[in-house]
Amino acid sequence: MFLDIEDILNGDHVDQEVSIRGWIHRTRSSGSIVFAVLRDPTGIVQVTVKKGNVAEEKFQDAKNALVESSLAITGTVHEDDRAPGGYEIRANDVKVYDFAEAYPITKDMSEEWLRENRHLWIRSQRMTAIMKIRSTMTGAIHEFFRELEYHEFTPPILQPNQCEGGSTLFEVKYYDSKTYLSQTWQLYAEAMIFSLGKVYDMSPTFRAEKSKTSRHLTEFWMAEMEAAWLTYLDVIEIAKDEVKYIIMRILEENEKELKFLEVDIENLKTMVEKEWPTITYTEGLQMLKEKDGMDVEWGKDLRTIEEIAITKHFDTPVAVIQYPKEAMAFYKPIEENAQAPGPVAKCFDMLATDGTEIVGGSERDTDLKALIDSLEAEGEDIANYDWYLDLRKYGSIVHSGYGLGVERVLAWICGLDNIKDAIAFPRTMNRFKP
RNA sequence: GCCGUCGUAGCUUAGUGGUGGAGCGGCUGACUGUUAAUCAGCAGGUCACAGGUUCAAAUCCUGUCGACGGCGCCA
Numbered sequence: 383m384f385l386d387i388e389d390i391l392n393g394d395h396v397d398q399e400v401s402i403r404g405w406i407h408r409t410r411s412s413g414s415i416v417f418a419v420l421r422d423p424t425g426i427v428q429v430t431v432k433k434g435n436v437a438e439e440k441f442q443d444a445k446n447a448l449v450e451s452s453l454a455i456t457g458t459v460h461e462d463d464r465a466p467g468g469y470e471i472r473a474n475d476v477k478v479y480d481f482a483e484a485y486p487i488t489k490d491m492s493e494e495w496l497r498e499n500r501h502l503w504i505r506s507q508r509m510t511a512i513m514k515i516r517s518t519m520t521g522a523i524h525e526f527f528r529e530l531e532y533h534e535f536t537p538p539i540l541q542p543n544q545c546e547g548g549s550t551l552f553e554v555k556y557y558d559s560k561t562y563l564s565q566t567w568q569l570y571a572e573a574m575i576f577s578l579g580k581v582y583d584m585s586p587t588f589r590a591e592k593s594k595t596s597r598h599l600t601e602f603w604m605a606e607m608e609a610a611w612l613t614y615l616d617v618i619e620i621a622k623d624e625v626k627y628i629i630m631r632i633l634e635e636n637e638k639e640l641k642f643l644e645v646d647i648e649n650l651k652t653m654v655e656k657e658w659p660t661i662t663y664t665e666g667l668q669m670l671k672e673k674d675g676m677d678v679e680w681g682k683d684l685r686t687i688e689e690i691a692i693t694k695h696f697d698t699p700v701a702v703i704q705y706p707k708e709a710m711a712f713y714k715p716i717e718e719n720a721q722a723p724g725p726v727a728k729c730f731d732m733l734a735t736d737g738t739e740i741v742g743g744s745e746r747d748t749d750l751k752a753l754i755d756s757l758e759a760e761g762e763d764i765a766n767y768d769w770y771l772d773l774r775k776y777g778s779i780v781h782s783g784y785g786l787g788v789e790r791v792l793a794w795i796c797g798l799d800n801i802k803d804a805i806a807f808p809r810t811m812n813r814f815k816p
Numbered sequence: 817g818c819c820g821u822c823g824u825a826g827c828u829u830a831g832u833g834g835u836g837g838a839g840c841g842g843c844u845g846a847c848u849g850u851u852a853a854u855c856a857g858c859a860g861g862u863c864a865c866a867g868g869u870u871c872a873a874a875u876c877c878u879g880u881c882g883a884c885g886g887c888g889c890c891a
Contacts (some may be wrong), residue, residue, distance in 0.1 A: 412854085413847040432848070448842085449852095464849060488841050489852055490828035494883055550889095566891095591889060592817070604891060685888080731891090739891060787891030801891095812883070 384454070388424035391467050395459045400471065402427070403454040405505070406447055406482070416444045419466065420455065423510070428465040429455050431473045440476040450482040450505070497802065501816045504806055511639035512803060515632055516792055520584060522631035523605045523786075526624050527582040532607065535574045535581040537567035543766040550590040552600075563588035566785060568713075569770050571608035572746055575781050576773070582607040584788065594811050596800040597738055599789060601809035608783030614728045614745040617782045618701050621732055621741045622658045624786065625699065629654050629795060645797050653698050660701040660730075664722045666692050680723050683709040690737030699740065703730040712756035715747035730784075734794040743784020750774040 385400050404422035411417070414433035419426050431444040447453060457473035464470075487495075487502055496503045503509055524534070540554060540561045551562040567583055574581050587604040607624075609617065629650050632640070640647055661669070666684065670676040674691045678684070683705065684692070693700060704726035707716050714727035729744035747753050750771060757764055764771070789804035802808040807816065 408852060410850055410853055411847090412850060415848050415850075417850045417853090419851085428851085430849075434848095462849090464851075466851065484826075484842055486826060486841090488827055490840065492828075492883095494823095495827070497883090587891080589890070593887095593889065594885065595887085596885075598890075602891070683889085687887090742891060785891060790891050 386424040387420065387422045387427045390427050390459055390469055390471065391425055393461070393469065396461050396469070397458065399456065399458050399474075401454060401456045402471065403479075404452070406449050406451045406453065409447065409449060411445050416441070418444065418447070420453075420471075421505075421507075425467070426507070427467055428470040429457065429473055430470055431476055435472070435474055436476055443478045444473070444476045446481065447478050448482045449485040450502075452479040452482075453477060454479070493800075497808070497813060498816075500807055507642060509803070509806070511636075511642045512792070512796055512798070513806060514639050515636045515796060516788075516804065518632050518635045519628050519792055519795075520603075520605075520788065522628045523582070523584055523624070523788075525631070526627045527580075527607065530580070530620075532580040532582045532609075533578040535567075535571060535578060535583055537564065537570040537583060537585060539564045539586065541565075541569075550592075552588045552590050565589050566604065567606050568608065568746075568783060568785070571606060571783060572770070572781065573773055575608050575610040576777065580607075580609045587785075592811060596802070597790065597793075599801060599805065599808055599810060600814075602790075602801075602805065603788040604785045605788055606783060606785040608781065610779055610781045612782045613780060614703070614730060614743065614782045617743055617784055618660060618703070618730050618732075621730075621743065621784050621786065622699075622701070625732070625740070625791060626654050626658075628791065632795060640796075643796050643798075645795070650795070656698050658698045658700065659696060660703055661692075662704045662720070662722070663702055663706065663726065664704070664720075666702055669695060681706045681708055686737065689733050689739065693733045693735055693737045697735065699732050699734050701730050701732050701741075705729055705731075710744075712753065712760055712762070713746050714744040715749065715752065728782075734790070736794060738790050738794060739787075740790045740794060741784050741786045743782065745780065745782040748774055748778045748780060750778075 383401065384403050387402055387404065389395065390400065402420060402422065404420045406418050407421040407426050408419040416431040418429045420429050431441060433441050454477040455471055455473050456475040457471040460470055460472055461468060462470045486499055540556065541564050542561055551565060554561050554563060565587055567585060571581055584603055584605040586601055588601055590600060591598065607620065633647065633650055667678050667680060670678055670688055670691055673695060676688060676691060678688060704717055704720050704722060707725040707727045710727040710729055714729045716725050717728045720726045727744060731739050732741035734740045753771060753774065754764060757767060789801050792804040793801045798804055802810065
């Protein structure tokens with residue numbers, strides 16, 4: 383029976399004989415004693431192997447095993463200040479499963495090298511911590527929506543047409559014709575609300591944008607929701623609750639990992655308790671003018687630099703609503719009750735405290751003619767959308783939804799400076815290996 | 817699509833016109849308490865690729881390839 387290393391570090395097994403198994407994280411030898419730090423999914427612990435305490439052959443094995451060799455150790459747990467973590471196992475038996483070759487990842491590593499060796503780098507304490515938090519996060523999203531009695535609906539990934547105007551699609555050969563990888567589940571979710579009412583999903587999303595930044599992936603996971611009878615103002619509040627719930631669950635489950643990543647835990651705690659503001663696009667422009675001296679022409683979409691400036695005035699994420707209709711995708715309806723110099727849409731973005739867009743959503747236009755006009759204005763072939771337009775012909779109702787970028791939120795919560803570390807095997811414009 | 821940075825040993829790098837060095841890692845040896853130990857020694861190079869300038873190119877020029885970042889766009 384093998385214990386988790388975590389259990390040793392809890393101090394419950396002092397002076398007991400235990401067995402653990404894992405991989406060598408660090409190793410050094412000093413004549414007749416070998417210090418090996420062993421790693422398993424739960425933590426790291428120092429093991430000492432002394433000449434004479436184990437069979438000579440096993441001592442040599444311990445001495446010769448390089449970093450990442452896999453082995454099992456049986457020994458006695460001792461409390462010892464000299465050991466990292468405060469506990470060590472003094473071995474009386476060693477079994478090496480596999481002697482590793484010289485591990486290519488050593489002390490000095492460039493970003494590029496680590497990405498080329500991502501299949502090995504995911505063993506690092508840093509990536510392990512991030513991936514544990516990611517698991518908590520995706521679990522929390524399911525919990526959150528199921529608690530609200532949403533149904534999970536999984537959309538097709540191969541889709542015949544685009545949705546987000548401007549985003550480029552990955553084309554897939556489909557027998558003798560062609561189709562595209564999903565860039566959103568939205569159109570299908572809009573169909574499903576007539577059946578299930580309230581739906582959510584988390585699914586891969588593909589965007590062939592030529593964006594080479596620390597905030598973009600070509601394949602990422604989007605957590606979306608769509609609900610009948612709700613307005614965009616209703617779902618904004620759900621989005622705020624969802625992100626707060628994600629943070630709360632991570633605080634409950636991953637304190638150790640957050641500390642390892644040097645995340646400001648107190649800051650996250652207070653953020654969960656605060657009200658998150660909602661401002662309009664027009665108010666945002668005013669704020670930029672008055673507080674930042676940035677003069678943005680009304681009607682232009684907010685650029686990265688402006689989003690960062692706005693978020694600097696808040697200590698929580700902020701929802702920005704009612705962007706100019708002109709700059710928005712075809713399905714976002716006009717908000718008639720807005721105070722703005724021009725037509726605005728029933729839509730919102732949520733900006734995290736570092737200025738990244740973590741959520742985007744809207745009400746969906748129910749006016750058949752308006753939809754057709756918008757599509758035509760964007761140069762789309764109406765025939766490609768016939769099934770979607772059907773949804774407006776049979777009992778059309780008000781409905782809204784949004785999408786949350788899983789990696790964006792994770793990177794923000796963990797304070798990662800690059801979104802590529804928020805997913806195990808990132809896909810970007812220039813890299814789809816390993 | 818536009819702008820910029822980088823490419824030298826397995827890894828991290830020094831080297832701006834004149835015989836390619838070092839640290840880490842590996843191997844050999846020493847060491848009974850290390851903290852990504854220390855000490856001695858050994859091996860390891862198509863200076864991304866192609867062309868050009870020059871008596872001489874890792875170094876200067878042109879092109880290509882690769883990687884990274886920023887803008888725009890987006891989650």
